[in-house]
Amino acid sequence: MKSERLEFFKDFAYKVLSHNRLLGTEGSRRVRKLIESFLDYGSCNYKKETFFIKKLIPEEAWLTVGQEKIKGVAYIGSMSIEKKAYAKRQYIEGDIALVPDLTKEKAIQAQQKGAIAVITYRSEDKADAYVHGHDMGVNIPIVSIKREDVPKVEDSEVLLKVKSSERNIEGVNFFMEIGRGPIIYLVSHMDTVTDIYGAVGNGIGFLLLLFLYEELRENYNAPYRLRFLITDARELGMEGIRFHLTKGLKHVFYCINLEGIGWHNPAVIYRDMGGYNGERINEMFCKHLQDIKVNIDFCEARERDGDHLPFKEAGIQTLYLSSHPFTIRHTIYDNYDAISWDHVVMWYEVILSFLRRFHKL
Numbered sequence: 404m405k406s407e408r409l410e411f412f413k414d415f416a417y418k419v420l421s422h423n424r425l426l427g428t429e430g431s432r433r434v435r436k437l438i439e440s441f442l443d444y445g446s447c448n449y450k451k452e453t454f455f456i457k458k459l460i461p462e463e464a465w466l467t468v469g470q471e472k473i474k475g476v477a478y479i480g481s482m483s484i485e486k487k488a489y490a491k492r493q494y495i496e497g498d499i500a501l502v503p504d505l506t507k508e509k510a511i512q513a514q515q516k517g518a519i520a521v522i523t524y525r526s527e528d529k530a531d532a533y534v535h536g537h538d539m540g541v542n543i544p545i546v547s548i549k550r551e552d553v554p555k556v557e558d559s560e561v562l563l564k565v566k567s568s569e570r571n572i573e574g575v576n577f578f579m580e581i582g583r584g585p586i587i588y589l590v591s592h593m594d595t596v597t598d599i600y601g602a603v604g605n606g607i608g609f610l611l612l613l614f615l616y617e618e619l620r621e622n623y624n625a626p627y628r629l630r631f632l633i634t635d636a637r638e639l640g641m642e643g644i645r646f647h648l649t650k651g652l653k654h655v656f657y658c659i660n661l662e663g664i665g666w667h668n669p670a671v672i673y674r675d676m677g678g679y680n681g682e683r684i685n686e687m688f689c690k691h692l693q694d695i696k697v698n699i700d701f702c703e704a705r706e707r708d709g710d711h712l713p714f715k716e717a718g719i720q721t722l723y724l725s726s727h728p729f730t731i732r733h734t735i736y737d738n739y740d741a742i743s744w745d746h747v748v749m750w751y752e753v754i755l756s757f758l759r760r761f762h763k764l
Contacts (some may be wrong), residue, residue: 404614412614413744420606424595426571426636427460434593435575438613438633442579445617452576452714454646458639459567461597464546466522468488469564471550475522477565478536479639479727481544485564486519490556494621495600501557506706507676509737510539520563524553525734532734535596537638574635576643579616581730582627587761588658588719589615589754590644590710600738604729607665607747609633615755623763624687627656634710644710652717655656657684660711660752663732665747672729674703677712681720687764688722691757697749704726724750 404412419437422430442449461477490499496517502509505523515520519545525534527550534547543567548556574594591608595601616631616721623629634643673685685701692699711721726746731737757764 420602425690439701441573449579454574456642464565468559473547474534475546478545480538483567487562489559496694510541514541514543524550535733536597538640567738577633579631581620582628582670585656588630591661592634596638602739603666604732608661635711642680657720658711658714659722660709662709664750666726667728669699670702673701676708677715684720684722
């Protein structure tokens with residue numbers, strides 16, 4: 404990436420990533436306008452898809468133990484509750500499950516065992532911060548607290564209060580195409596969870612799609628059609644990608660998901676919550692990295708999901724580009740200052756060259 408282009412990228416990223424982009428907020432609407440202005444200024448041929456969803460959005464969460472009131476942060480999708488119960492690691496039906504480093508699998512398990520709610524926190528090897536969590540797809544509230552507050556609630560009777568409201572929300576996907584032939588999707592989501600900026604997870608990802616599209620539309624001759632898809636509502640249950648795919652997956656061969664890139668620990672996640680990603684495209688990417696002498700780790704992250712999962716479920720070859728470990732995900736620390744611009748440039752050059760020589764690998 405040329406130096407003047409990188410400076411423009413940084414300036415544009417600052418404008419975009421200084422907003423919380425939770426669906427339905429003013430920040431989300433402003434960022435959509437910035438995306439449109441970028442595409443319109445470059446006379447880009449793009450399309451928008453509008454969809455509507457209903458979702459529980461938390462407004463406040465508190466825990467009271469005795470006379471002490473403790474602030475919490477409720478996950479998206481958490482229902483309102485005001486109820487007393489014991490918070491336990493070894494929980495039984497009717498308890499509040501106390502679960503560090505919550506994953507979707509652990510949340511489902513808590514619901515199945517009869518917990519009335521989940522309290523979660525970040526474990527010892529991570530920064531002590533609230534987790535602003537996405538929709539876990541369960542019907543019990545989930546509340547994050549700071550690690551320093553865990554001793555106050557563990558094995559204690561806790562009055563848990565969560566206030567949420569159901570909202571009808573408009574989402575918008577953007578997509579652009581280059582070339583002809585079998586389709587390679589490049590997907591990345593633009594929305595965030597509550598109250599954070601999500602600069603790395605996932606601001607840089609969707610901004611890279613814009614800059615890659617702009618670069619490749621001037622000079623792309625490979626025998627594949629590239630479809631760049633910026634999705635909305637990933638944090639609300641991957642609603643945006645699922646809406647897009649209601650139109651079907653005709654002639655789609657591959658899907659590349661950019662999520663959580665632009666930080667330290669660049670990684671290709673070959674196995675995630677949905678199982679193994681595409682063997683062929685992962686081997687192609689590995690060969691490409693060897694050819695250009697770039698070192699990126701291939702790793703498992705079984706707790707991670709993303710907008711590529713519906714493609715994988717449909718039998719499409721998937722490639723998941725990210726950072727791992729990604730310890731600032733869904734925290735206040737994931738802001739503009741967390742971006743590693745050396746890694747942004749690295750990803751830009753690696754992905755750009757991979758797409759240009761894809762048919763030769």
